[in-house]
Amino acid sequence: MARQFAKHPLQSKHRDSERLNEMTILDADSCYQAVLTHDPRFDGVFFVGVSTTRIYCRTVCRAKTPQRKNCTFYPSAAAAEQAGFRPCLLCRPELAPGNARIDATGRLAAAVARRIEDGTFIEQHFEALAQELGVSDRHLRRVIHQEFGVSPIELVQTQRLLLAKRLLTDTTLPIADIAYASGFNSLRRFNALFQERYRLNPSQLRKTKTAIAQTPVLQDCITCEVAYRPPLDWQALLKYLAGRTIAGVETVEGDRYFRTVRMGQQQGWLMVEPTKGKNALRVNLSLSLVPVLLPVLARVKKLFDLTAEPQQIAAHLGSLAHHHPGLRVPGAFDGFEIAVRTILGQQVSVKAATTLMGRFVQCFGEPITTPFSTLTYLTPTADRIAQSHINEIATLGIFGTRARSILALAQALTAGFLSFNGECSTEQTIAQLQELPGIGTWTAHYIAMRVLADPDIFLSTDFGIRQVMNEMSPKQMLATATQWQPWRSYATLHLWKALERGETFVAKPVYPPIGCSRV
Numbered sequence: 223m224a225r226q227f228a229k230h231p232l233q234s235k236h237r238d239s240e241r242l243n244e245m246t247i248l249d250a251d252s253c254y255q256a257v258l259t260h261d262p263r264f265d266g267v268f269f270v271g272v273s274t275t276r277i278y279c280r281t282v283c284r285a286k287t288p289q290r291k292n293c294t295f296y297p298s299a300a301a302a303e304q305a306g307f308r309p310c311l312l313c314r315p316e317l318a319p320g321n322a323r324i325d326a327t328g329r330l331a332a333a334v335a336r337r338i339e340d341g342t343f344i345e346q347h348f349e350a351l352a353q354e355l356g357v358s359d360r361h362l363r364r365v366i367h368q369e370f371g372v373s374p375i376e377l378v379q380t381q382r383l384l385l386a387k388r389l390l391t392d393t394t395l396p397i398a399d400i401a402y403a404s405g406f407n408s409l410r411r412f413n414a415l416f417q418e419r420y421r422l423n424p425s426q427l428r429k430t431k432t433a434i435a436q437t438p439v440l441q442d443c444i445t446c447e448v449a450y451r452p453p454l455d456w457q458a459l460l461k462y463l464a465g466r467t468i469a470g471v472e473t474v475e476g477d478r479y480f481r482t483v484r485m486g487q488q489q490g491w492l493m494v495e496p497t498k499g500k501n502a503l504r505v506n507l508s509l510s511l512v513p514v515l516l517p518v519l520a521r522v523k524k525l526f527d528l529t530a531e532p533q534q535i536a537a538h539l540g541s542l543a544h545h546h547p548g549l550r551v552p553g554a555f556d557g558f559e560i561a562v563r564t565i566l567g568q569q570v571s572v573k574a575a576t577t578l579m580g581r582f583v584q585c586f587g588e589p590i591t592t593p594f595s596t597l598t599y600l601t602p603t604a605d606r607i608a609q610s611h612i613n614e615i616a617t618l619g620i621f622g623t624r625a626r627s628i629l630a631l632a633q634a635l636t637a638g639f640l641s642f643n644g645e646c647s648t649e650q651t652i653a654q655l656q657e658l659p660g661i662g663t664w665t666a667h668y669i670a671m672r673v674l675a676d677p678d679i680f681l682s683t684d685f686g687i688r689q690v691m692n693e694m695s696p697k698q699m700l701a702t703a704t705q706w707q708p709w710r711s712y713a714t715l716h717l718w719k720a721l722e723r724g725e726t727f728v729a730k731p732v733y734p735p736i737g738c739s740r741v
Contacts, residue, residue: 253295256281257288262451262501263533266318269296271307278302282501283313300380301371308420309387311427316384317502319449320529330355330362331369336644338374338381341405341516348374382406383419385516390428393444395512397424403512442509447502448519450528453548456496458719459526462552465572466563469580470587470599481555482590483507484600485514491592494522503528508592524553524675535709542706542716542727549719551711557642557673558635559601564668565627565661566620581618586610607632627660634658648676671711680710687714690721 256264257279264281271278272288278296279285296302299315309315320339321332333355337343343351352362366374386404389395395403401412417423456477464474472481478495490508497504503526511518523529527550536543543549554560562582567575586602607615607628615625634640640654648670655666664683671679680703681687682696691699706713720727 250293250295251290254290254293257283257293260284263531265449265451265501266320269299269302269315269318270294271296271302271305276307277310278307278315279310280313280315280318283310285310285312296371298370298372298377298380299384300377303380303383303419304372304376309384314388314391316388317447317449319451320523328369330357330365333644334362334366334374335370335377336520338377339516340520341514343374343378378405379415379419381516383416386412386416386424387420387427388446389444389512389515390424392446395444397428399512400424403515405516443506444509444512446505446507446515446519447497447500448505448523448528449500449502450526451531451533452501453532454501454526454528454550455546455548458546458549459552466576468559468563468576468583468601470583470597471559471601473594473596475596480594480597482592482597482600483511483518483555484588484603485511485517488514489590489600491590491594491597492518492522494526521555525555527551527553527675530677535712538709539706539713539716542713542720545723546716546719549712549715551675551677551715552672553675554642554673556601558604558607558632560673561631561642561669562602562607562628564665564672565624565631568624568660568665578618578620582615582620585614585618604632604635608636623660627658630658631655631661642673644674648674648679671714676711678708678710679714680706681714684714686721687717690717690725691727 253264253268253270255261257270260282262282266280269278269280270283270288271294273292273294274288278299294305296305299309299318302315303309320335334343334351337351348362349359352359355362357365363373366372366377370377372380382405386400386406389400389403390397393400398409401409404412406412406415413423416427420427460474460477460479463472463479467473470482472479474480478493480491480493483490483492488511490510492505492507492511494503494505496502503522505519505522507515507518530550532548532550536547563575563579566578566582570578583599583601586606587599588602589598590600592598610629610632612622612625612629615628616622620628631640634654635642640651640658642651646654651674652666652670655661655669656663664681667679667681670676671681680700682699682703688696688699691702703710703713717727
């Protein structure tokens with residue numbers, strides 16, 4: 223059954239942040255208005271089912287707009303499919319952006335959604351996941367149904383089928399390989415469920431294949447697209463990442479980002495660039511990563527903050543976001559990698575930290591062969607570092623205190639004392655980080671902003687932030703920053719941009735720096 227909504231989405235530009243995340247504030251007429259205007263702000267926030275065709279679409283679909291009486295609206299693709307609709311071949315719901323939820327109930331559902339998206343959700347372990355999140359099995363199932371309109375297993379099936387649909391459309395991989403890469407243990411089960419949901423078999427769908435797979439950038443690679451809600455300040459993202467690229471692991475060339483990838487036993491590489499004429503990024507990745515395609519794409523979305531709702535955020539931040547309304551918070555493709563990089567950046571320049579990280583990778587990383595001369599190493603794992611000795615790290619020119627912090631971090635992750643999987647609260651993870659030697663407020667919060675992708679982190683002890691705000695104390699700065707809740711991570715990025723432009727946000731005396739420089 224379609225979810226009932228209230229209030230008009232186009233009146234939400236200046237409302238509080240929950241206005242777009244919680245679809246309970248929208249009614250069906252408002253959803254239809256978003257469909258009429260092809261509003262990209264609601265792309266992936268809900269889907270429209272058309273009764274005359276039994277097809278469901280995204281709000282940005284360019285097919286002929288259906289009549290209002292023929293439309294019903296669903297909070298997820300899975301809910302639309304459960305109601306008997308099949309995905310549109312034109313707008314391709316499998317390419318819709320995800321949602322970045324910030325409310326407490328949404329975080330529980332989002333934790334399960336993340337597991338499903340990265341391919342690590344196992345139905346048999348659902349009770350353990352509920353316990354890990356601190357709620358009952360029954361409550362978590364109720365929250366998921368409330369949020370997405372279906373059960374967890376129905377979400378999983380839809381995710382797998384939509385991934386298979388993407389691979390059938392965008393690649394020339396054999397159907398059997400696609401079935402297993404999408405998480406099905408049986409080709410027969412895959413074919414049956416595909417026929418049941420989409421009313422055509424995989425071979426029939428493949429006949430509609432687009433040109434994206436027919437023009438690969440390199441041999442032995444596949445190409446996918448990941449969508450986002452505009453605007454996206456791609457150049458600002460690349461500039462931030464380019465200044466911090468790890469030699470051998472990642473590089474930025476022109477409008478493209480490259481890196482090596484290790485996911486479990488799979489190794490390979492990827493390249494990301496904007497897709498011309500679309501609100502999407504084009505991801506080329508080695509065929510060796512097909513078995514882990516879901517988690518790889520999930521990490522790409524996290525790295526480039528593609529689930530953000532930039533118009534909503536910019537409206538809330540007001541004049542602070544005027545120069546860069548599409549600014550995103552760079553995330554982490556590899557959480558341990560960014561955490562180590564953050565520790566190395568304590569009280570040193572960005573350039574110095576980047577040099578130290580390069581040495582760290584050359585010493586502890588694993589060599590890999592790729593088609594690119596600049597991609598030669600896999601980033602070190604926490605397991606590898608946990609087995610090393612503090613002197614091995616310190617001999618790279620890394621201060622003993624930071625070497626001790628890196629070793630303690632690796633051991634905490636390996637032992638399970640600490641986790642970057644996002645299921646623990648940000649506050650709990652920050653507290654656990656600060657229990658480790660040499661990790662203070664700035665380091666823990668910067669890790670929370672990038673690794674945990676928390677949208678509401680404010681670095682009140684950052685030298686650059688203090689400089690641009692010209693505040694007297696971190697306490698006063700935090701008080702000022704309350705106006706930017708729950709998007710203080712984005713405010714932090716905008717303040718750094720203001721610093722680059724030589725602007726000052728608040729005219730007060732600058733006090734001596736405490737904390738650290740930006741990593």
